[in-house]
Amino acid sequence: MKLELISNVLLGDGVDNFKKCFPRIKELASPLYSDKENDFEELLYLEILELDGSGSRRRESTEPGFLRSEPNLGKKQIRFPAALKKLKILRCRLPWSDMSIIQSLPNLEVLLLEDNGFEGTLWETGEKQFQQLKILCLDDLNIKQWEASSLNFPRLEQLEVVGCVDLEEIPLELGDISTLHTIKVYDCAPSLRVSLLKIQKEQYDVGNCELKIIVDGVEMPSFVPTYDD
Numbered sequence: 001m002k003l004e005l006i007s008n009v010l011l012g013d014g015v016d017n018f019k020k021c022f023p024r025i026k027e028l029a030s031p032l033y034s035d036k037e038n039d040f041e042e043l044l045y046l047e048i049l050e051l052d053g054s055g056s057r058r059r060e061s062t063e064p065g066f067l068r069s070e071p072n073l074g075k076k077q078i079r080f081p082a083a084l085k086k087l088k089i090l091r092c093r094l095p096w097s098d099m100s101i102i103q104s105l106p107n108l109e110v111l112l113l114e115d116n117g118f119e120g121t122l123w124e125t126g127e128k129q130f131q132q133l134k135i136l137c138l139d140d141l142n143i144k145q146w147e148a149s150s151l152n153f154p155r156l157e158q159l160e161v162v163g164c165v166d167l168e169e170i171p172l173e174l175g176d177i178s179t180l181h182t183i184k185v186y187d188c189a190p191s192l193r194v195s196l197l198k199i200q201k202e203q204y205d206v207g208n209c210e211l212k213i214i215v216d217g218v219e220m221p222s223f224v225p226t227y228d229d
Contacts, residue, residue, distance in 0.1 A: 007050070015039050032078070032092050041079040049084060053092030053117075086110040089117035096123040096143075103128040103152075114139040121145065121166070125152045134158065134179075143167050150176040160184040161192070169195030175203050175211065184214045196220065 003022050007029035015033065018025065019042050029050040032038060040046060078101075080087070085107050093116050102111065103125075109132050118141060125148035130136075132155055140163040148171045156177050161167065161184070168191045174180065183199070185192065196213050200220060203211050213220040 004045075019043060038078040040084075041081050043081050045083060046081045047083055048086040049080070050088040050090075051078075051092055051117075052090055053094075080105055082106055084108055086112075088112040088114065090114040092117050093119040096120045099123070100126065100128055103130050105131075107132055109133060110135045112137045112139070113141060116141060118143075123147065125149070128152070129154055130156070136160070137162070138164055138167075140164070141167075146171055149173040153177055153180075155179050158182045158184070160186075161188055162186045164188055164192075167192055170199060172198055172202065175199035175208075181210060182212045182214065186216055 001022075002024060004025060005027040006022060006025060007027075009029075010031055015030070015038050018028065018030070018040075022028075023043075024045050025043055026045050027048040028040075028043070028046060029052070032051045032053040038051075040049060080102070082105065084105055087102065087105075087108060087110070089112070091114075096118055097120075099118065102108065108130065111130070111133055112135075114137070121142060121144040123143055123146045125146075129151065130153055133153060134155055134157045136153070136156060136158070137160040139160075143164055144166045145168060150173045153174065154177070156174075157179050159170070159174065159180065159182070161170070163186065165188060167188060170183065170185075170192060172195065174183075183196065185196065193215060196215065197220075200211070200213055203209075204222075209222060
């Protein structure tokens with residue numbers, strides 16, 4: 001009853017068994033259950049959650065307020081606790097339209113989306129804020145376009161984009177986030193690198209020389225204006 005960390009466990013009755021067996025759990029790595037509700041909301045102490053969508057099967061669900069996966073993996077129902085600080089989602093293939101539920105988490109500081117954790121070519125961040133998010137990682141996603149502004153990430157400190165080979169650019173306005181100190185990019189398109197140069201130049205023009213941009217492990221040199229600038 002006092003256990004605080006458990007991982008790689010498949011319980012026959014789904015998330016409901018976690019609530020019964022581990023009421024004080026703080027850190028959990030769990031499969032995304034395909035034929036049951038994935039309701040983690042009542043795990044009041046849960047701060048770190050990893051969801052793995054491997055092996056999902058088809059399920060229909062239209063209940064509002066739940067995340068729903070794309071039809072090829074079935075419909076998922078997910079709820080998160082307010083105490084959650086770190087969330088990792090991999091191989092779940094959730095649609096970007098359901099990101100608004102995660103944006104509403106009041107204490108989330110780290111968000112890792114890996115190996116098609118979310119799926120779709122366009123992520124429109126909308127008007128909602130990630131209130132406390134400090135670290136965002138996009139790793140091996142099929143995203144092509146990302147529409148976002150500095151208002152969506154008021155406390156973001158580090159952005160990491162890895163293996164998103166189709167992503168055309170990093171939103172220019174993200175450079176305006178006052179707390180952002182590092183952007184790391186690995187194995188991405190040439191057009192994305194061009195957008196990083198634009199961000200660097202724009203920040204230089206407003207006097208921000210502190211933003212560190214790292215491409216494939218090498219820090220981009222500080223922007224040096226030419227005579228034509």
